[in-house]
Amino acid sequence: MNWIWTRIKRWLNRDNEWREEIEGHLAMRQEWHQARGTSLEEARTLARKEFGSPLGAAEKLRAVHIHPWIETLLQDLRYALRGFRRSPGFTLLACITMAIGVGASTAVYSVVDPLLFRRLPYPHDAQLVSLGYFGPIDNNEFNVVSSYLDWQHYQKPFQSITSMRPVEHCDFLAGESPLRLDCYRIEADFLRTFGITPLRGRDFTEDDDRPDAPAVALISYGLWRRTFGGSESVLGQTVTVDDHVTRVVGVLPESFEMPQRGDVDLMMPERLDATLSRSQNSSSFLRTFARLRDGVSIEQARAQMQPLFDETARLDTPPQLRSEVHLVLRSLRDRQIHDVKLASWMLLGAVLALLLAACANVANLLMARASARRRELAMRAAIGASRSRLVRQTLTESLTLAFAGCAVGCVFSWVLLRVLVHLSPEGLFRLQQARIDGRSLVFALAASVSAALLFGIAPALERPRSDSLIAWSSPRPTRTLSRRILVAAQISISLMLLTGASLFVRSLWKLETQPLGFESEHLVTASLAPPTRHYPSPAARTAFFNELEERLRRIPGAGSFALADSMPPQGGARGRPYSNLLIQGHPPVAHNGGMVLFRWVTPSYFETMHIQILAGRAFIEDERGAGESPLILSASLARRLFGNENPIGQHIDLELSGRWSPIVGVAADVKNDGLTEAPSLEYYRLRMKTAAPPDLNVIAIYRTSLDTPTLSRWIREEIRTLDPALPVTIESMEQRVGRLREQPRFVASLVTLFAVLGLLLAAVGLYGVLSFLITQQTREIGVRMAIGARPRDIAIEVQKHAGIWTIVGIGAGIGGSLVLAGTIRGLLFEISPYDPRSLILAAVVLTVVAVLAALVPSWRASRIDPMLALRSE
Amino acid sequence: MGRTDHLQGALDLLILKTLEKGVNHGFGITLHVQEVSEGLLRMEEGSLYPALHRLERERLIQGEWRTTENRRRARFYKLTAVGKRRLAQAESNWQSVSLGIQRVLRSI
Numbered sequence: 001m002n003w004i005w006t007r008i009k010r011w012l013n014r015d016n017e018w019r020e021e022i023e024g025h026l027a028m029r030q031e032w033h034q035a036r037g038t039s040l041e042e043a044r045t046l047a048r049k050e051f052g053s054p055l056g057a058a059e060k061l062r063a064v065h066i067h068p069w070i071e072t073l074l075q076d077l078r079y080a081l082r083g084f085r086r087s088p089g090f091t092l093l094a095c096i097t098m099a100i101g102v103g104a105s106t107a108v109y110s111v112v113d114p115l116l117f118r119r120l121p122y123p124h125d126a127q128l129v130s131l132g133y134f135g136p137i138d139n140n141e142f143n144v145v146s147s148y149l150d151w152q153h154y155q156k157p158f159q160s161i162t163s164m165r166p167v168e169h170c171d172f173l174a175g176e177s178p179l180r181l182d183c184y185r186i187e188a189d190f191l192r193t194f195g196i197t198p199l200r201g202r203d204f205t206e207d208d209d210r211p212d213a214p215a216v217a218l219i220s221y222g223l224w225r226r227t228f229g230g231s232e233s234v235l236g237q238t239v240t241v242d243d244h245v246t247r248v249v250g251v252l253p254e255s256f257e258m259p260q261r262g263d264v265d266l267m268m269p270e271r272l273d274a275t276l277s278r279s280q281n282s283s284s285f286l287r288t289f290a291r292l293r294d295g296v297s298i299e300q301a302r303a304q305m306q307p308l309f310d311e312t313a314r315l316d317t318p319p320q321l322r323s324e325v326h327l328v329l330r331s332l333r334d335r336q337i338h339d340v341k342l343a344s345w346m347l348l349g350a351v352l353a354l355l356l357a358a359c360a361n362v363a364n365l366l367m368a369r370a371s372a373r374r375r376e377l378a379m380r381a382a383i384g385a386s387r388s389r390l391v392r393q394t395l396t397e398s399l400t401l402a403f404a405g406c407a408v409g410c411v412f413s414w415v416l417l418r419v420l421v422h423l424s425p426e427g428l429f430r431l432q433q434a435r436i437d438g439r440s441l442v443f444a445l446a447a448s449v450s451a452a453l454l455f456g457i458a459p460a461l462e463r464p465r466s467d468s469l470i471a472w473s474s475p476r477p478t479r480t481l482s483r484r485i486l487v488a489a490q491i492s493i494s495l496m497l498l499t500g501a502s503l504f505v506r507s508l509w510k511l512e513t514q515p516l517g518f519e520s521e522h523l524v525t526a527s528l529a530p531p532t533r534h535y536p537s538p539a540a541r542t543a544f545f546n547e548l549e550e551r552l553r554r555i556p557g558a559g560s561f562a563l564a565d566s567m568p569p570q571g572g573a574r575g576r577p578y579s580n581l582l583i584q585g586h587p588p589v590a591h592n593g594g595m596v597l598f599r600w601v602t603p604s605y606f607e608t609m610h611i612q613i614l615a616g617r618a619f620i621e622d623e624r625g626a627g628e629s630p631l632i633l634s635a636s637l638a639r640r641l642f643g644n645e646n647p648i649g650q651h652i653d654l655e656l657s658g659r660w661s662p663i664v665g666v667a668a669d670v671k672n673d674g675l676t677e678a679p680s681l682e683y684y685r686l687r688m689k690t691a692a693p694p695d696l697n698v699i700a701i702y703r704t705s706l707d708t709p710t711l712s713r714w715i716r717e718e719i720r721t722l723d724p725a726l727p728v729t730i731e732s733m734e735q736r737v738g739r740l741r742e743q744p745r746f747v748a749s750l751v752t753l754f755a756v757l758g759l760l761l762a763a764v765g766l767y768g769v770l771s772f773l774i775t776q777q778t779r780e781i782g783v784r785m786a787i788g789a790r791p792r793d794i795a796i797e798v799q800k801h802a803g804i805w806t807i808v809g810i811g812a813g814i815g816g817s818l819v820l821a822g823t824i825r826g827l828l829f830e831i832s833p834y835d836p837r838s839l840i841l842a843a844v845v846l847t848v849v850a851v852l853a854a855l856v857p858s859w860r861a862s863r864i865d866p867m868l869a870l871r872s873e
Numbered sequence: 874m875g876r877t878d879h880l881q882g883a884l885d886l887l888i889l890k891t892l893e894k895g896v897n898h899g900f901g902i903t904l905h906v907q908e909v910s911e912g913l914l915r916m917e918e919g920s921l922y923p924a925l926h927r928l929e930r931e932r933l934i935q936g937e938w939r940t941t942e943n944r945r946r947a948r949f950y951k952l953t954a955v956g957k958r959r960l961a962q963a964e965s966n967w968q969s970v971s972l973g974i975q976r977v978l979r980s981i
Contacts, residue, residue, distance in 0.1 A: 017948075021899065022922060024947045028900040029918075031943070052919030060923035064930065 098405020101358025103412030201250030363455035398456025406448035491809025498842035501755035517670030523733030616665030782869025791862035798858035
């Protein structure tokens with residue numbers, strides 16, 4: 001290390017050192033003259049005269065010390081720039097091609113980087129895992145308190161294991177205006193497990209986490225700035241959270257993220273109570289996370305946890321469900337991105353393929369240019385340029401191109417990213433967080449440089465041959481062969497992208513046009529979630545819902561109206577195990593039936609949603625006054641429970657409660673578990689006037705001819721009169737459904753964009769090669785025409801050239817598509833990745849484009865004038 | 874050296890030969906060449922330093938700051954092992970060249 005430092009110091013100090021050396025020389029010469037009796041003045045003059053110009057010497061010294069390669073580099077650069085100025089068309093085309101490749105891939109990279117590659121914002125993030133039960137109840141692993149307490153006690157593979165409750169909304173009051181916040185209840189060691197310390201104040205302690213401790217809270221950085229103006233005095237201040245006086249003890253760091261990437265405003269201690277009975281704790285849900293011990297892998301941890309899991313699952317899950325739950329233990333990253341992992345990798349792969357196609361194109365252009373300059377290069381070699389010097393020269397050119405392309409590409413990627421954000425504003429890809437940052441720029445630069453090496457190396461290695469100095473040598477066949485292979489490669493990449501695009505577009509089309517089981521047009525929904533503490537007793541709730549219904553029904557001109565507690569097509573409806581259902585007078589139903597969804601609806605629900613009643617009847621108003629709430633089954637549930645028997649008039653006990661509900665009708669199936677899944681089993685219960693359902697969430701549904709803003713003004717007004725603090729979310733059904741289509745639409749539009757760009761590149765590539773071939777063979781074509789070939793023959797000849805390589809490319813592309821198809825199966829809806837129609841469509845489109853691209857060159861070839869051709873060269 | 878400046882080889886040879894006798898600084902080399910050639914050869918002093926630095930870059934000689942007898946700081950150069958080998962080559966090369974030139978001159 002030391003000698004490097006010495007060298008750097010010397011290098012920085014070199015001008016002084018040279019001056020000192022030369023001045024020393026002059027002084028010694030002067031002394032030498034003085035020693036021979038010359039006067040001081042004269043000695044100085046003599047010394048200077050003998051030395052010559054000190055400035056000239058310093059200049060020569062500098063020339064010695066400047067590294068020769070810098071000089072060569074500058075020379076190469078000047079030469080390259082001069083060359084680019086001479087052929088602006090080539091330069092522009094190469095630059096645009098590079099910019100497309102680099103720009104598109106950088107934009108996609110900056111979208112997927114936070115998902116796939118970025119480190120999670122926790123120290124030693126690779127040690128963090130999410131674990132729990134996985135079953136038909138939830139899309140993610142969950143836990144129950146009783147099992148968790150056992151795991152905490154007996155687990156071996158983790159340094160620490162921690163838990164939190166799912167997010168809940170809480171009402172927050174600090175000063176005047178109430179806020180509705182995203183709140184979490186976390187265990188005392190939650191932040192410590194993730195390696196996070198509060199920015200201000202303190203973390204929770206074990207004492208805070210006891211059931212009877214005074215209420216404390218940590219607030220997010222955002223809430224701190226918004227509500228407290230970032231003031232230090234917030235620590236120790238008391239606020240009101242859900243009517244409880246709570247003391248703020250700390251502020252979370254600005255960069256803090258919840259492990260499942262949810263929004264967070266406030267955290268409170270979780271206060272698990274181990275003294276409660278096992279059955280109470282086993283119906284209380286949690287999310288669990290843990291940090292692995294050093295050197296323990298996820299697989300080892302899973303193996304170590306399995307016996308413990310089996311033990312607690314036996315105690316805490318109902319026997320009917322036991323075979324349907326299993327242990328999930330996976331990295332935190334997988335937990336965060338599991339629903340977009342495949343799509344992210346696919347998009348990255350597609351865009352890298354596009355980059356590859358762009359490289360092939362630029363390589364082609366460079367080689368065309370190199371062949372045109374064969375003679376020049378051979379000349380330079382003949383007068384003494386070394387091989388390595390020529391290679392370096394060519395590489396400098398490609399690198400210069402790459403940097404220019406990179407610069408333009410970065411601008412392009414920024415624009416493209418804006419477009420992407422517009423396409424999918426709040427989707428799963430979290431595009432709001434995607435931006436062109438340092439990492440994206442490094443990626444762009446790396447992509448450009450490796451692209452430059454990729455496309456620059458082929459022409460650089462072309463050995464200049466002295467026979468190219470002789471005017472009439474024709475291009476060597478291998479050279480045009482490699483160019484044609486490049487075109488074929490481009491065509492095959494383009495075909496794969498096209499196939500993918502057509503698969504995604506058709507899948508999206510199926511998704512958008514599939515019958516939902518209800519009509520989503522003209523539906524407007526208003527969702528509310530009244531806080532439980534405002535309506536603590538069943539009587540208060542019943543009164544609230546009855547009044548809400550009356551008020552909302554009154555809105556003039558609103559059309560048909562219904563209330564429900566959840567809505568298709570999203571999941572999220574309440575469910576219970578199929579095996580809990582009991583039919584009066586029937587043997588128990590089969591185990592392992594999964595979950596059955598249910599909703600509490602008012603009688604007009606089916607009419608409002610346009611859900612068909614297949615047998616029996618819909619609910620009626622008169623039934624709402626007294627008695628047991630009647631039932632309507634979905635067609636698939638009726639079939640499952642009763643087979644060919646008539647379900648109408650049968651009675652079912654739904655929750656092992658001894659209360660029998662009569663079945664009055666069978667409704668058509670609706671999409672109720674997202675757009676891509678098959679419909680789940682489902683039944684409907686009537687909302688009675690006498691007793692409100694236990695769930696306070698409620699959705700008002702209107703089938704209306706009013707426009708959404710007008711109706712929403714009316715709705716808000718009514719609800720404000722009822723409860724001024726109650727927030728309402730109003731949206732049209734199409735917005736709700738559209739949100740579920742966001743990811744497929746995003747993927748389809750992006751891949752289509754890449755496919756179009758790829759097609760464009762392939763067309764340009766093919767056109768370029770053919771034009772080049774024709775220029776090279778002008779003389780030959782001239783001769784053939786002179787001895788009687790017809791223009792038509794020449795044109796066909798050129799088309800045949802294009803045809804062969806297009807067919808080779810299409811063949812390779814089909815092969816590649818079939819190999820890769822299986823990997824995107826999970827992204828397609830009701831369409832096989834091997835769908836022959838998509839492949840054929842892609843091949844046809846490519847063939848048409850290839851013919852078009854070949855049209856101009858072949859026409860030009862057929863118009864070659866033999867006389868002119870023979871006279872040239 | 875005047876005229877023979879473009880024969881870079883000759884300048885290098887003189888420098889290396891002078892340093893073979895021992896460590897010396899730039900002025901010392903000038904002086905030595907001048908004295909030993911009995912005034913026939915005079916180095917163009919401005920060209921000496923670029924040559925010294927080039928030889929140092931090529932690792933034929935190695936420079937080091939030291940103090941002269943007159944308590945003056947100067948950069949002293951020392952012949953390296955590579956330099957010694959190069960000198961032997963250059964010497965025999967020079968001899969055959971100068972022999973050839975002499976023969977040509979005499980033949981007229």
